[in-house]
Amino acid sequence: NAGVTQTPKFQVLKTGQSMTLQCAQDMNHEYMSWYRQDPGMGLRLIHYSVGAGITDQGEVPNGYNVSRSTTEDFPLRLLSAAPSQTSVYFCASRHGSGPSNNEQFFGPGTRLTVL
């Protein structure tokens, strides 16, 4: 199993550009989520999904869109990039969405810089 994969690893954008961060998992996990981590800070939840076709907002959803058309993929779209979105983005997945299924598997991250 490849686990959770993210592409690209690094990206530089100009203000106002849009792009999609890709995330895929091959563990047949129902639950997927996106976090961002700013330097020296903890992770903040952007969006999450409890299954194909179902998404919901996390702590900091503004400026980001998600969709979940398949179990495997959970792309994150930046609509109009801003310097405040410079961060490391982590995708994660876990088997179930119940309160006892809290072992999330994280991808290697995408380092995004917005100029």
Next chain:
Amino acid sequence: LAKTTQPISMDSYEGQEVNITCSHNNIATNDYITWYQQFPSQGPRFIIQGYKTKVTNEVASLFIPADRKSSTLSLPRVSLSDTAVYYCLVAFFYNQGGKLIFGQGTELSVKP
């Protein structure tokens, strides 16, 4: 939504036992307590989770008192490679799923 509070940083020496305590006064009946470890430039890694009393695995132990308003992660005989940030999470059960919200974490520095 249960908020967690943990020390910002801790120092230890190789071979010592390290205990990191997390407060979660507003924990709900269905919430589980989960701990993650994060090394620089990597995504967090699950360590352990529990609901009450004591849970132990090959890496750590988790102690949860009866009122569940706090928990303590215990790392036995730490080594330099245990230097990392440790996050305490309370799983928030919301509608069909659960949001896993990370706090600020505890930066553990293990010295020789």
